[in-house]
Amino acid sequence: MLGDAARRLMTILTELRRLPAVIGATIARRDGLLIAHAVPKTMDPKKIAAMAAAIVGTSEMAVIEMGLGSFNSSIVDTHVGKMIATGAGEEAILVTMVRNEANMGLLLLSVDKAVASIAEVLKGAEVPA
Amino acid sequence: MMQSPPKAIAPRAKTGIPVLDERLQGGFPRPSTLLLFSEKPTEKRLFGENFAIQGAKAGETCVYVDFFRAPQLARGELKRFGAVDPAKLVLVDATSSQLLLPSHEKYHIDNIDDLANIREAIVAAMVAEHPGRIVVDSMEFLMDRFPKEDVLRLWRELIEAARSAGTVICFLFINWTLMERELDEIRAMSDFVVEFQSSLRGGIIRNSMRISQMESNGIRTNWIPYTFKDLVGLTVYFPRILVTGPFNAGKSTVVKALAEKSISIDRMGTTVAFDYGNVNITGIEAEVFGTPGQERFEFIFKIFAREVSGVLLVVDASHPDELVRARQMLDLVGPRIPYVILANKSDLPGAIAPEEIAHRMDLPDDVPVVPTVATENKGVRDALLVLAEMIIGVR
Amino acid sequence: MTDVWVRLEETIDELSRVTDIKSAAVVRRDGLVVTHTLPDGVDPKMVAAMTAAIVGTSEMATIQLAQGRFVRAIIESDEGKLLSVGAGEEALLVALVYDDANLGLVLLAMERAAKQVETILRDGAG
Numbered sequence: 001m002l003g004d005a006a007r008r009l010m011t012i013l014t015e016l017r018r019l020p021a022v023i024g025a026t027i028a029r030r031d032g033l034l035i036a037h038a039v040p041k042t043m044d045p046k047k048i049a050a051m052a053a054a055i056v057g058t059s060e061m062a063v064i065e066m067g068l069g070s071f072n073s074s075i076v077d078t079h080v081g082k083m084i085a086t087g088a089g090e091e092a093i094l095v096t097m098v099r100n101e102a103n104m105g106l107l108l109l110s111v112d113k114a115v116a117s118i119a120e121v122l123k124g125a126e127v128p129a
Numbered sequence: 130m131m132q133s134p135p136k137a138i139a140p141r142a143k144t145g146i147p148v149l150d151e152r153l154q155g156g157f158p159r160p161s162t163l164l165l166f167s168e169k170p171t172e173k174r175l176f177g178e179n180f181a182i183q184g185a186k187a188g189e190t191c192v193y194v195d196f197f198r199a200p201q202l203a204r205g206e207l208k209r210f211g212a213v214d215p216a217k218l219v220l221v222d223a224t225s226s227q228l229l230l231p232s233h234e235k236y237h238i239d240n241i242d243d244l245a246n247i248r249e250a251i252v253a254a255m256v257a258e259h260p261g262r263i264v265v266d267s268m269e270f271l272m273d274r275f276p277k278e279d280v281l282r283l284w285r286e287l288i289e290a291a292r293s294a295g296t297v298i299c300f301l302f303i304n305w306t307l308m309e310r311e312l313d314e315i316r317a318m319s320d321f322v323v324e325f326q327s328s329l330r331g332g333i334i335r336n337s338m339r340i341s342q343m344e345s346n347g348i349r350t351n352w353i354p355y356t357f358k359d360l361v362g363l364t365v366y367f368p369r370i371l372v373t374g375p376f377n378a379g380k381s382t383v384v385k386a387l388a389e390k391s392i393s394i395d396r397m398g399t400t401v402a403f404d405y406g407n408v409n410i411t412g413i414e415a416e417v418f419g420t421p422g423q424e425r426f427e428f429i430f431k432i433f434a435r436e437v438s439g440v441l442l443v444v445d446a447s448h449p450d451e452l453v454r455a456r457q458m459l460d461l462v463g464p465r466i467p468y469v470i471l472a473n474k475s476d477l478p479g480a481i482a483p484e485e486i487a488h489r490m491d492l493p494d495d496v497p498v499v500p501t502v503a504t505e506n507k508g509v510r511d512a513l514l515v516l517a518e519m520i521i522g523v524r
Numbered sequence: 525m526t527d528v529w530v531r532l533e534e535t536i537d538e539l540s541r542v543t544d545i546k547s548a549a550v551v552r553r554d555g556l557v558v559t560h561t562l563p564d565g566v567d568p569k570m571v572a573a574m575t576a577a578i579v580g581t582s583e584m585a586t587i588q589l590a591q592g593r594f595v596r597a598i599i600e601s602d603e604g605k606l607l608s609v610g611a612g613e614e615a616l617l618v619a620l621v622y623d624d625a626n627l628g629l630v631l632l633a634m635e636r637a638a639k640q641v642e643t644i645l646r647d648g649a650g
Contacts, residue, residue: 030396032425043589050425051585055578057394057401059599062574062606065392066566066620069602076582080592083585091397097589331614332532332550332558332645368556392570394577402577405570416569418555432580433573435554 005125006036012117013038019110021102023081026095027088027118028052035092043097052085052095060087073111084111089119138189138261142297145183145362147411148514149340152348152523157321159261160292163299164319170303172336172357173325177264177301179363182210185217189261192236192254194221196270200234211360219258221250244275244283252290260296267301277307281314288318319343326352330436335368351522354438356414367415367438367520370513372404373458374443375451376422379473380404382503383443384419387513391417399423403433410510413517417441422458430461439516440468446480446500452490467519468496471512475500528648532559532641539617539637544625546604549618550611550641551575558615575618579608596631609634612642 009027016025017038024039028049037045060071073086081099084107088094094115098107141156150156157163163180165173181191195203200220207218222234227241236254240246255263265287271280284300291298300319304312316322322341327334337352356366372380381393381404388406395401404419418433420426440462444455459468470492472483481489483498492498497515501508532550539548540561549560549568555576557568578597586594599606604623607630611617617638621630 030401031399032396032401032423046425047428047588048585051428051581051588053396054394054402054426054429054581055585055597057396058403058574058577058581059606061392061394061402062571062578062599063601065570065574066562066604066606068604068606068620072600072602074578074582075598075600076585077595077598078586078589078591078593079595083582083589083591097591329528329648331552331554331556332528332641332648333552333556334526334529369554394574402581403573405573407569416556418573428581428584429577431584432553432576433555436556 002125005121008121009036009118010038012114012121016096016110016114019102019107021081021099022107023097023099025097025114026052028093028095030057030087030091030093039097048095049093052083052093056085056087056093084108086111086115088115089122091122092118094118139187142180142189142262143183143187145179145186145412146365148365148413148517148521148523149350149353152350152518152521157297159297160295161297161320162288162291162318163297164315164322165299165301165325166304166322167325168304169327172327173301173303173323173338174266175357175363176323176325176338177266177299178207179210180299181218181262181264182207182213182362184260184262185213186211187261188217190217190219190258192219192221192251192258192260192263194223194251194254194263194265196223196267199224199228200232209359210362219254219260221254223247223250242274244271244279247271248283248286251287255290255294255296259294263291263296263298265298265300267303269303269305272302272306277311281311284315285318316343321348349522351520353521358414365413365517365521367413367517369433369435369437370408370415370417370439370441370516371434371437371462372417372419372441372443373462374422374471375445375448375454375458377448378422378443378445378451378455379471379501379503380419380422380443383441383471383473383501383509384417386503386506386509387417393419401426403429408513410513413514415513415517420458427461434462437462437466439520440466441471441512441516442468443471443473443501443503444486446472446475446486447477449481449486449489452486456490467516469512469516469519470496470498471501471503471509472498473501473503475508476502476505528644529559531644535637535640535644536561539619539633542630542633544621544630545633546620546622548620548637549575551616551618553580553610553614553616562620571618575606575608575616579610579616583610596634607631607634609638611638612645614645615641617641 013025026037027035032050032053034049059074063071076083084096143156184191222232222237225232238250337354340350342348384404387408391406393404400421408415499512547561550558551572555573557572582597583594597608
């Protein structure tokens with residue numbers, strides 16, 4: 001059952017990675033542990049997972065403190081690309097790395113879809129208490 | 130003329146900062162001479178004002194000699210330290226005559242160009258009011274107008290008069306013109322020297338002071354960072370106390386126990402970014418930051434482990450296998466930063482004793498290990514106070 | 525030294541007057557507040573710590589991912605955005621903007637203000 005979930009998550013990630021300008025994608029648990037990844041060998045997905053968890057956790061708190069409604073995503077702009085981190089269900093975060101040429105409209109649609117799928121997989125994979 | 134201090138006042142003059150007063154065994158002894166000194170304009174007037182108001186709050190009469198501000202202005206500015214009985218604050222007016230205005234104060238200097246007149250006015254206030262404290266704000270005003278030998282003579286005369294009156298006299302002074310030898314002379318005339326410095330880093334000003342007792346083997350504190358709180362006065366202020374330690378030691382709980390209001394960025398039972406709370410206890414204000422314990426979040430230290438005043442290293446006393454990890458985390462903060470070990474969960478069966486923890490961590494003898502039960506707020510404040518004393522240099 | 529603070533305050537006041545910007549802050553990179561126009565009810569110390577954590581971590585992530593230079597962090601939420609950029613070695617500039625803000629204009633204004641902050645801090649450090 002868990003192996004099935006792992007495979008399904010990899011499918012979601014590789015599909016995402018097939019989009020033009022997407023460099024890599026990572027699924028992290030909200031406490032910073034790595035769940036799954038599809039990133040180039042030059043990147044350390046474990047570090048990405050921990051940092052994304054810190055960023056998203058802090059952003060969610062910041063948004064509450066500043067009365068900005070509910071958190072959607074955090075985007076780190078660099079001069080070659082972006083790192084987009086967004087919640088994927090209660091337990092996880094999806095981190096997508098893209099090049100600046102990316103078509104953001106299409107990309108964000110794909111990210112939204114991926115997030116919904118991930119949330120579903122993880123819910124289904126939960127072992128009942 | 131020998132005068133004994135009025136019976137009602139305390140034998141020592143409190144600063145109003147409990148950590149300091151404790152180290153001073155209640156406060157500055159009577160009589161004594163204080164020098165509040167800096168090389169550049171700093172916040173030392175704040176200490177002088179605070180000192181006067183603390184005295185007034187304690188029921189002592191305080192004589193404040195102000196060469197710069199009109200009495201009305203001075204009284205107005207002193208209000209921010211909190212309300213006091215106005216009769217306890219006696220101002221010696223040194224500005225009305227400069228402005229060619231009549232004075233409304235009981236004690237006034239009529240001729241600002243006559244040192245004898247200046248001395249008379251101050252001594253008159255001393256003799257008639259039996260003050261517990263006298264503040265002279267500020268001696269460089271005189272150094273600028275009169276030959277330094279004459280000013281030094283007046284300085285000694287005032288010290289003598291204060292001693293006879295059994296009071297604490299406090300001289301503010303910025304040095305513009307004196308040589309080191311002359312400064313040494315002034316220091317030697319004083320019982321305590323309080324120095325001030327300010328630094329600016331990244332847009333934030335840090336004020337600190339240090340107290341040295343001139344007698345050999347006297348008190349010597351470290352540089353103490355301070356701030357001013359409305360209606361309270363001078364407060365020791367630690368811009369960052371780091372609470373760190375292995376995963377699950379109880380760091381977030383410690384932060385929650387210390388601060389009335391705190392935040393914790395945590396998920397699934399572990400801190401993923403940091404904890405933060407503002408703590409106020411007995412004359413000390415501290416910004417307390419908790420770090421995550423998990424190794425994967427060590428990058429957080431690079432952000433927050435700067436300008437750290439001190440560290441509370443929290444260990445789970447019932448898990449001695451994690452003591453090595455605890456020691457490692459100390460290295461993430463950097464050398465020469467004061468720290469206290471909290472032997473947390475000390476109520477659990479299997480919790481090892483503080484001495485055993487010190488032994489297993491191979492700690493230097495002077496590192497305090499305080500047993501705590503953070504979930505019940507036991508020992509946590511004590512640990513912070515011990516750390517505060519170490520930072521200040523009174524432990 | 526108070527001159528530095530006054531100039532920073534002016535920069536932040538000016539930035540806050542830009543149409544789409546609700547409020548702004550200068551924050552030290554280690555999480556301490558320098559100056560701000562945040563509304564009452566928002567704790568500036570918490571905002572400072574949180575934005576420092578977000579930017580600091582984002583910068584390290586950028587290096588980790590070998591993605592060149594960090595430029596900015598944008599937190600998007602239902603009712604607005606939180607933007608953070610570096611303002612020299614010691615500081616960050618943070619702005620709260622309305623959800624429908626013209627980001628192009630806002631980012632330009634922030635870039636200008638960030639340069640100003642950097643200069644003020646560098647001058648003051650002399």
